[in-house]
Amino acid sequence: MWKEVRDRETGTLLPLSLVRRLRSRRLAALQLSNRKEIVSPHHGAVNSLQVDLTEGRYLLSGASDGSAAVYDIQHTTDYDGGLIAKHKNLFVVDKQHNHGHKFAISTAIWYPIDTGLFITGSFDHHVKVWDTNMIQVVMDFKMPGKVYGTAMSSIATAHMLIATGSADVQVRLCDIASGAFTHTLSGHRDGVMSLEWSTSSEWILMTGGCDGAIRFWDIRRAGCFCVLDQSRSQLGRRPPFSQGTPKRDFIASTVSTGKSSFEKTPVSQKRMPVGNGKKQLTTSRKNQNVSGGPSTQRLHPGMSSSHNRATAHYGAVTGLRATSDGMYLLSSGSDSRLRLWDIESGCNTLVNFEAMRLQTSKAIQLAAFQDSSLVFVPSMASVKAYDMWSGTNLGTFRGHYELVNCCYFNLQDQELYTGSNDRQILVWSPSIPAVTVMEEDDKKGQTLSTDRDNWSD
Amino acid sequence: MHIIFFLSHVLLSFLILYKVSVVLVLFPPTCDSQQVAIHIVATQYVNRTGFMGSLKKEKVLRVFKLSTGQDDHAIMFMEDYLKQMASSVKRFEKEKQHDLEVFEWFKTYVMESKLDVCIAHQELCSLLSHGGEVTDRHVTLLISAGLLTRQLIDPNMYWFAIPNIGSILKGLSQGRKELLSLLNRRKYKEMPLAPLEKKRLRLSPLDMRFHLRDLIGSGHLKSLQTPAGIIVRVAKD
Numbered sequence: 001m002w003k004e005v006r007d008r009e010t011g012t013l014l015p016l017s018l019v020r021r022l023r024s025r026r027l028a029a030l031q032l033s034n035r036k037e038i039v040s041p042h043h044g045a046v047n048s049l050q051v052d053l054t055e056g057r058y059l060l061s062g063a064s065d066g067s068a069a070v071y072d073i074q075h076t077t078d079y080d081g082g083l084i085a086k087h088k089n090l091f092v093v094d095k096q097h098n099h100g101h102k103f104a105i106s107t108a109i110w111y112p113i114d115t116g117l118f119i120t121g122s123f124d125h126h127v128k129v130w131d132t133n134m135i136q137v138v139m140d141f142k143m144p145g146k147v148y149g150t151a152m153s154s155i156a157t158a159h160m161l162i163a164t165g166s167a168d169v170q171v172r173l174c175d176i177a178s179g180a181f182t183h184t185l186s187g188h189r190d191g192v193m194s195l196e197w198s199t200s201s202e203w204i205l206m207t208g209g210c211d212g213a214i215r216f217w218d219i220r221r222a223g224c225f226c227v228l229d230q231s232r233s234q235l236g237r238r239p240p241f242s243q244g245t246p247k248r249d250f251i252a253s254t255v256s257t258g259k260s261s262f263e264k265t266p267v268s269q270k271r272m273p274v275g276n277g278k279k280q281l282t283t284s285r286k287n288q289n290v291s292g293g294p295s296t297q298r299l300h301p302g303m304s305s306s307h308n309r310a311t312a313h314y315g316a317v318t319g320l321r322a323t324s325d326g327m328y329l330l331s332s333g334s335d336s337r338l339r340l341w342d343i344e345s346g347c348n349t350l351v352n353f354e355a356m357r358l359q360t361s362k363a364i365q366l367a368a369f370q371d372s373s374l375v376f377v378p379s380m381a382s383v384k385a386y387d388m389w390s391g392t393n394l395g396t397f398r399g400h401y402e403l404v405n406c407c408y409f410n411l412q413d414q415e416l417y418t419g420s421n422d423r424q425i426l427v428w429s430p431s432i433p434a435v436t437v438m439e440e441d442d443k444k445g446q447t448l449s450t451d452r453d454n455w456s457d
Numbered sequence: 458m459h460i461i462f463f464l465s466h467v468l469l470s471f472l473i474l475y476k477v478s479v480v481l482v483l484f485p486p487t488c489d490s491q492q493v494a495i496h497i498v499a500t501q502y503v504n505r506t507g508f509m510g511s512l513k514k515e516k517v518l519r520v521f522k523l524s525t526g527q528d529d530h531a532i533m534f535m536e537d538y539l540k541q542m543a544s545s546v547k548r549f550e551k552e553k554q555h556d557l558e559v560f561e562w563f564k565t566y567v568m569e570s571k572l573d574v575c576i577a578h579q580e581l582c583s584l585l586s587h588g589g590e591v592t593d594r595h596v597t598l599l600i601s602a603g604l605l606t607r608q609l610i611d612p613n614m615y616w617f618a619i620p621n622i623g624s625i626l627k628g629l630s631q632g633r634k635e636l637l638s639l640l641n642r643r644k645y646k647e648m649p650l651a652p653l654e655k656k657r658l659r660l661s662p663l664d665m666r667f668h669l670r671d672l673i674g675s676g677h678l679k680s681l682q683t684p685a686g687i688i689v690r691v692a693k694d
Contacts, residue, residue: 231573309611314527335527355676355692 023372026414026430030385032399033429036076038417039088042067044104046419048365049408052110053154056412058090060118061419062108066101067094068120070132073410073417073427091135099137101126106147106363112154117176119162121147127164129176139179144168145191148363151205153197161219163205165192171207173219185217187224189309193363194319198343200326208317213310214331214341226346228331229310230339234347312348313337318363319377323370328388330368330375334360338377340388353377353391356384365406367416376416378404383418383428399426513572522574522616524606525630526675530574533619539564545602545620559595562588563604571617576605578613625662632661632668637677640691647690650680 004021007013040046044065051073052058059071069089076085093100101122111117117138121127123146129139145167152162161173161182171192173183190210198204205217216226313333321330329341338353356379358364367376373388383397383404402421409416416428512518516535523529546560566584585591599605603620635658640646654665661668669689672678679692
């Protein structure tokens with residue numbers, strides 16, 4: 001490693017490639033950490049994990065016994081035998097708390113701006129906003145059904161809406177500023193299990209439902225503007241030029257196609273100011289084989305109707321994750337398939353992720369990193385890592401005794417946290433130590449001296 | 458019924474080069490003596506490269522979704538499919554049914570324009586109406602000829618289908634089950650590849666090599682290099 005640092009000094013190695021090289025070397029050596037352990041206070045399955053986005057220091061976990069806990073993953077609470085650092089929880093909120101959740105917590109997320117607030121959603125139909133320092137409930141939203149997922153946009157500057165998906169078919173957006181529901185998004189035919197805000201626009205929300213559909217909503221307008229269809233596919237990363245040629249050659253131009261299985265407006269509409277968007281929709285379509293909508297109902301050209309039954313998966317959509325550059329969306333379904341979608345064109349990139357089995361009843365939390373081309377998927381009792389573009393299995397992390405529900409990858413420290421039904425949160429870190437052995441000598445001095453006499457000829 | 462391996466070298470080498478994940482079953486035409494010649498290539502589903510996409514557009518190939526599994530697709534040369542369709546229509550003509558012109562309409566309007574694997578009821582009727590008045594009886598005829606199949610998930614959508622492949626599909630799914638049970642019955646659920654390839658499957662007319670590649674590609678089996686050669690094992694989890 002020091003040779004590479006020297007190369008960067010002299011200029012033979014670019015700084016970015018040094019970073020990439022080190023990171024990929026550490027990622028390749030990921031295994032169950034023998035230096036760090038998180039002591040889990042939960043008495044139920046761990047359903048949700050998230051490290052805060054501001055500092056990357058606090059881990060929030062939500063469990064099936066109605067408890068949520070916060071851990072400091074950078075500073076330890078005590079050492080066990082001087083070698084393994086144990087991270088105990090800083091606090092726990094559970095059923096004994098006077099305003100705590102009564103049933104399982106399915107999702108716990110940090111307020112994206114700072115760690116002063118966190119939001120929990122539970123099967124007792126409530127979404128609660130908590131003040132972290134006072135450990136009190138600040139706001140409470142009652143939903144019509146069990147809450148399966150919540151999400152807040154990390155790039156939002158104009159709104160602070162919590163998108164909540166529940167067993168009810170409508171997605172509701174709760175506003176922390178006013179304490180009321182601002183939007184109700186209808187279109188799904190069954191409960192909504194997974195939600196994800198777009199990483200490129202603070203107004204775009206992507207939801208995956210139990211009916212297998214993934215819908216894109218622009219919350220400034222009514223209705224969803226895109227439904228992902230698994231049969232619409234493109235060739236890998238970039239759509240080729242030939243796809244732009246209209247299919248009018250094959251169909252006589254007098255034919256008006258009836259209901260089509262996909263309707264999509266081009267992305268350029270997103271970048272335009274809202275007022276001009278509607279005028280330019282009909283002229284700037286990429287795929288020309290769609291007319292104004294079904295014959296039975298006049299449809300606004302920018303909206304996908306609820307009659308659009310295109311499915312992204314053959315079962316429920318259990319997990320959604322967008323890459324940080326906002327170009328690709330990873331979705332997992334209860335049909336045990338993982339699909340990578342190109343957000344701009346709305347097409348399935350047909351990347352074949354090698355065989356995996358995914359649990360069907362609960363939402364799972366995926367992790368996806370486009371610059372390192374890594375995808376982490378909780379697959380039954382293990383977590384599998386895949387290469388994003390070739391779909392090859394790069395490694396399987398087996399350590400849990402029961403089904404793994406959630407995984408969170410901390411890109412800063414290259415550490416993976418996984419939570420499962422066996423109530424444990426495991427830490428997976430690179431086996432190559434980040435600090436050299438020399439710096440740790442003073443801490444481990446005592447244990448080394450005891451071993452010094454254990455030598456023999 | 459015996460299996461004849463038949464495929465141009467270009468297509469075969471191309472398909473092996475661009476790794477594909479799902480079994481593709483390529484159908485050359487049925488001969489009069491009822492021999493179905495099948496070339497089986499078990500590779501990943503390839504729509505990724507421009508070659509396949511452009512072949513589809515030029516109507517050299519046609520892709521169908523099979524009912525045997527979730528991701529099973531069949532690729533067939535267009536002329537072979539038309540021959541297969543013609544022989545199925547001939548059977549109908551022998552029985553002297555009415556409304557046989559729907560097959561002509563299907564061939565000219567629907568086959569030429571719709572290159573997908575499925576079609577909606579509305580669109581089907583509107584495309585067929587270029588030939589004449591479309592009634593439900595026409596759609597029923599198409600389904601009974603085996604050219605269309607109703608989707609289970611959506612009552613208004615149909616899959617395109619290949620007529621008279623029932624026995625092959627049955628052989629495909631039963632052969633898979635048989636091979637998996639053969640390996641599952643063993644003590645360590647594995648077997649060396651060389652003697653395994655020589656075995657003959659009782660229930661499937663398709664080759665053992667085909668089923669092996671199919672199951673390895675879909676992840677049910679995995680092959681490992683050992684000092685004693687390649688070993689095929691049932692994949693757990």
